[in-house]
Amino acid sequence: MTSQEPASAIIEIDRVSQVFQTSARKDHLALSDISLTIEEGAFVSILGPSGCGKSTLLYIVGGFVNPTSGAAKMKGRAITGPGPDRGPVFQEFALFPWKTVLGNVMYGPRQQGVRTAEAEAQGRALIEMVGLKGFENFYPKELSGGMKQRVALARTLAYHPEVLLMDEPFGALDAHTRTRLQNDLLNIWERDRKTVLFVTHSVDEAVFLSDKVVMMSKSPGRIRQVIDIDLPRPRRRNELLLDPRYQKYVVNIERMFDESDEAGAPT
Amino acid sequence: MMSPAVLTRRAAPVLACIGLLAVWQIASLALKNDSFPTAVEAVRAIPDILGDKESLTNILDSLRRMAIGFGVAVLVSIPLGLLMGRSRTVAAFFNPLLMVIYPVPKAALMPIIMLWLGVGDVTKTLVIFLGVSLPVIYHSFEGAKAVEEKMLWSGAAMGLSPAQRLVRIVLPAALPEILTGCRTGLVLALITMITSEMIARQSGAGNILFNALDMGQYDTVFAMIIIVGAMGICLDAIFERIRARLVRWSEPQFDMPLSFS
Numbered sequence: 001m002t003s004q005e006p007a008s009a010i011i012e013i014d015r016v017s018q019v020f021q022t023s024a025r026k027d028h029l030a031l032s033d034i035s036l037t038i039e040e041g042a043f044v045s046i047l048g049p050s051g052c053g054k055s056t057l058l059y060i061v062g063g064f065v066n067p068t069s070g071a072a073k074m075k076g077r078a079i080t081g082p083g084p085d086r087g088p089v090f091q092e093f094a095l096f097p098w099k100t101v102l103g104n105v106m107y108g109p110r111q112q113g114v115r116t117a118e119a120e121a122q123g124r125a126l127i128e129m130v131g132l133k134g135f136e137n138f139y140p141k142e143l144s145g146g147m148k149q150r151v152a153l154a155r156t157l158a159y160h161p162e163v164l165l166m167d168e169p170f171g172a173l174d175a176h177t178r179t180r181l182q183n184d185l186l187n188i189w190e191r192d193r194k195t196v197l198f199v200t201h202s203v204d205e206a207v208f209l210s211d212k213v214v215m216m217s218k219s220p221g222r223i224r225q226v227i228d229i230d231l232p233r234p235r236r237r238n239e240l241l242l243d244p245r246y247q248k249y250v251v252n253i254e255r256m257f258d259e260s261d262e263a264g265a266p267t
Numbered sequence: 268m269m270s271p272a273v274l275t276r277r278a279a280p281v282l283a284c285i286g287l288l289a290v291w292q293i294a295s296l297a298l299k300n301d302s303f304p305t306a307v308e309a310v311r312a313i314p315d316i317l318g319d320k321e322s323l324t325n326i327l328d329s330l331r332r333m334a335i336g337f338g339v340a341v342l343v344s345i346p347l348g349l350l351m352g353r354s355r356t357v358a359a360f361f362n363p364l365l366m367v368i369y370p371v372p373k374a375a376l377m378p379i380i381m382l383w384l385g386v387g388d389v390t391k392t393l394v395i396f397l398g399v400s401l402p403v404i405y406h407s408f409e410g411a412k413a414v415e416e417k418m419l420w421s422g423a424a425m426g427l428s429p430a431q432r433l434v435r436i437v438l439p440a441a442l443p444e445i446l447t448g449c450r451t452g453l454v455l456a457l458i459t460m461i462t463s464e465m466i467a468r469q470s471g472a473g474n475i476l477f478n479a480l481d482m483g484q485y486d487t488v489f490a491m492i493i494i495v496g497a498m499g500i501c502l503d504a505i506f507e508r509i510r511a512r513l514v515r516w517s518e519p520q521f522d523m524p525l526s527f528s
Contacts, residue, residue: 064420082423094417098439098516108425139516159425 010163010195011038011061016070018056018221030056032220034070038163038195045198045206046214047253053221054199055167061197062088062165074163084112087161091168093148095140101127101151102136108159119158126154131184146177153185163195170205182208183237190234203257207231207249208240215253217260224260227253302485309489316490322475326494329460329471332388336395337456344403344452345445349437351404352411365404373397374462386467391460398459399452406448410441443514453506457499472498 018031030053038044046054059065060072063082072079074086082088095104102123109119127136130150140148149169156164170178182205189196200206206213207229215224231246240246288306295305316322351358373394384390414437422436438445464473472495479487511518 062420062424064423082420084424084426086424088417088420088424090417090421092415092417094415094421096418096421096436096439098442098514111425111427141516155421156424161424 008040009037010040010075011036011197012073012076013037013057013061014071014073016057016060016067016072018053018060018065019068029220031060031067032222034221034223036214036223036226038197040195041193042211043189043196043198043209044212044214045200045210046216047200047203047206048216048221049218049257050201052216052218054201054216056221057216058088058165058167058197058199061163062086064088084108084159085162086165087156087159087163088165088167089149089152089156089169091171093140093145093152095148095151095155097140100137100139101132101143104140104151104155105158108155112159123154123158126158127151129188130154144177145173146181149173149181150184153188157188161194163197166196166198168199168201171200178205179237185209186235203250203253207246207253208235208237213249213253215256225256301483304486304489308486309493312486312490313494316475316487316494325470325475326472328388329464329473330498332392332463332471333395333456333460336392336460337399337453339392340396340399340452340456341403341449344400344448345407345438348404348407348445348448349411349433349441352408352414352441353433353437358408365401368397369401373459374466377463377466381467386469390467391463391471394463395456395459398455402451402455403445403448406451407441407445410444410448411437413444414440443517446510446514450503450506450510453502454499457495457502461495 013034013036016031016034017029020028020030022028034057046057048054056065060067061074061079063079063086079086096107099107102120105123105126106116106119109122110116114122124136127133130153132147132150132154135143135147140151143151149172153169170181173181186209196209198206198209210229213227213229215227216222217224227249229249231240231243231249288310291306295303317326347357347361351361376397377390377394380390380393384393418440419432419436422432427435460471461473461476464471465477468474468477472491476488476491476495479485479491
């Protein structure tokens with residue numbers, strides 16, 4: 001490993017492998033020998049083609065999936081299951097459809113014993129922060145995809161997880177909504193700089209958001225390279241798109257993926 | 268003021284009933300058969316039945332058995348169905364059992380149950396219970412199976428235990444499907460109620476109906492059919508109201524304007 005062990009490591013992934021059984025009863029190696037350290041307060045993207053196991057890696061950190069071998073640790077303690085210190089945001093939103101926007105956002109704090117009045121006040125503030133003031137009493141089915149994902153983000157932020165686990169959160173949204181949510185996510189993140197683990201297959205998205213991009217390749221899922229994104233913050237989209245350093249990161253990463261495709265694909 | 272469209276929609280069921288009675292009346296007059304009284308004769312017999320204290324007690328006894336059978340079935344079947352939907356072990360145990368019971372007409376089990384438990388309330392209520400249980404278990408099972416995994420993960424991250432997830436996520440998420448099963452169950456409760464009273468005559472609405480048939484009181488037979496039918500329609504309508512209120516969050520919005528003409 002080239003990077004030295006940082007003192008402020010919050011998540012350590014240590015030689016994690018994941019084997020799935022396919023329907024044909026054959027073993028499929030989804031993740032092979034992954035080791036990765038994530039520093040506290042960093043915005044880290046896991047970037048790779050579909051099927052490279054990047055979401056599985058996120059689920060292992062979340063404690064939703066147990067790795068076949070190896071281990072993941074949160075602040076030095078082995079991850080054995082889900083917990084409120086790691087808050088997921090899924091591509092599918094996974095809102096509680098029988099709860100209103102406010103009900104969804106209050107759910108976690110209420111579960112943790114926060115008094116109703118207090119949870120409601122915090123919930124309303126969060127809903128305003130994600131730009132949904134006025135929609136407190138709407139049900140999820142009445143909202144657009146972008147609005148649903150804003151609710152999902154607020155619902156997770158409401159119980160103050162130390163790490164945000166975002167699983168292609170903007171993958172189901174149209175391009176315009178996607179860029180708006182990326183901007184808003186960065187603005188929210190700038191306030192308290194929580195650790196974020198962000199899974200995506202979009203190179204622009206990964207470079208725009210992250211301090212560090214973990215490039216993965218598939219079959220089996222491996223880490224190819226970890227790239228530090230050395231761009232100033234706070235980042236503004238309109239400035240960044242014109243910045244040659246940003247463009248260089250995007251072009252280089254895309255080129256690396258293209259090369260591996262050509263080498264691996266039997267065209 | 269109600270708009271003509273709303274008025275038509277409200278009046279439609281009433282018109283359908285009047286139409287049905289009219290067809291009946293004409294058919295009866297045309298056939299001139301003793302065992303086929305006219306609609307007017309049948310409707311006229313209704314107050315006599317409802318005014319008779321013994322008949323009324325019989326009908327209320329039926330309703331009581333139905334309510335108990337339905338209630339107990341729902342209370343047992345929903346948790347069982349939900350557990351089956353979320354646990355492969357529970358499903359593996361109960362699925363074959365239910366597959367065997369499912370196609371058997373519950374009334375066909377009555378002779379055995381009567382042999383063991385007699386011809387009283389317990390037997391009849393048990394048959395209603397069996398009739399209601401299967402659709403409710405099946406729909407609860409399907410509903411629980413369809414609950415999005417990520418929704419449960421979100422709950423787990425908030426600190427909900429597996430039992431809490433079952434009650435506070437699986438149950439509400441599956442509620443629309445569960446209530447569909449309960450609605451089927453309610454109609455089946457009525458059917459098994461009458462059937463059980465037909466087999467084990469002693470009391471109840473079914474008893475009045477088949478006694479009247481034996482004695483050739485055909486207007487009473489038809490009047491009882493109307494009463495039982497009306498009970499079914501009312502119960503279903505009440506249940507549908509409750510159901511719609513409970514799962515308003517999942518219903519598609521029909522009242523959205525489709526055009527602005």
